[in-house]
Amino acid sequence: MVSPELLRRYKFFAGLSMDQIITLAKAANEAAVETEHVFFHEGEQLSRFYVLLEGAVAITIELPRHDKETVLSTLGPGDVFAWSGLVPPHETTASAKALTPCRVISFDCKEIRRSFETDWHLGYIMMQGAAQIVRQRLRALRMETLAYFAE
Secondary structure, X not given: OOOHHHHHOOHHHOOOOHHHHHHHHHOEEXXXXXXXXXXXXXXXXXXXXXXEEEOOXXXXXXXXXXXXXXXXXXXXXXXXXXXXXXXXXXXXXXXXXXXXXXXXXXXXXXXXXXXXXXXXXXXXXXXXXXXXXXXXXXXXXXXXXXXHHHO
16 A cells, blocks of 8 residues: 555546545555566556656557657656556557656556446546546657658
């Protein structure tokens, strides 16, 4: 469990009651990872989502024509990633790796999704946050696609 007060600092959790934040805090742990740590690969089943406390994380995809990994987004403190763990079919749409040593809050998505069944407001707020992340990533993917075809 992490401190509920720690979670209250982050925009992603705005609009949640203290009881809802406590529910999330009970499903969370703090972790430290080294540079190059891979949180997940594209196409994997995902059971955790993360808030980045310190460091930088790259969200990447493979571009077959160039046979290389392309960075879609670079995340910093306060950013949330691994939204796929909240949204069926819970399969990743990109990869994520640490660019620097990082500290993260790691959430158990299965536990949180069970909470959505009894607390629809919690589910609604969390899905709004996930939708905003998807929107940002789609914008980044669009820009990367334009650059890809311009080459």
